[in-house]
Amino acid sequence: MSRRPRPEPVQIVKQRRDAALKALVEGVPYAAFLGIRFERHGDELTALLPYDDKLIGNPMLPALHGGATAAFLEVASIIELSWSWLWQDIESGKIDPATITRDSLPRLPKTIDFTVDYLRSGLPRDAYARARVNRSGRRYASVHVEAWQDNRARPFAQATGHFLMPARPAPTE
Secondary structure (H helix, E strand, O other): OOOOOOOOOHHHHHHHHHHHHHHHHHOOHHHHHHOOEEEEEOOEEEEEEOOOHHHEEEOOOOEEOHHHHHHHHHHHHHHHHHHHHHHHHHHHOOOOOOOOOHHHOOOOOEEEEEEEEEOOOOOOOOEEEEEEEEEEOOOEEEEEEEEEOOOOOOOOEEEEEEEEOOOOOOOOO
């Protein structure tokens, strides 16, 4: 009778997941400029755009700049798409946390088109976003993303994007 292999210690799995996510986010320098961070719970990611005065587009309202909102939604989409695309490699241990860098991960998906719906003004406070991959194939993917502030049931913006997926590296033996 064969025995199942022992599962990896949870700290090793968390370390690998966190290192992969950190490397993905570092691959988008504009995310650092805007201050975008990601919270991870298992395979689920939530993007966080902390409030900053530089994000205000109309100081008379005040309201978040539409470009900052669109960039936030696009970054959340790209990171979620990359995260879901790499999940199997992260979980299987093909990605070694000790050697993960931005250069060791596959290239990020390229935006084909990105349509934003501004549902209401973004208020001068923290914003959150969660993306959902609708379709992901070898060459093309579709993602929907929603952003909210105080109440997830009341998004202030949403978007749909289509992305060109990078080629998967050939398997090594």
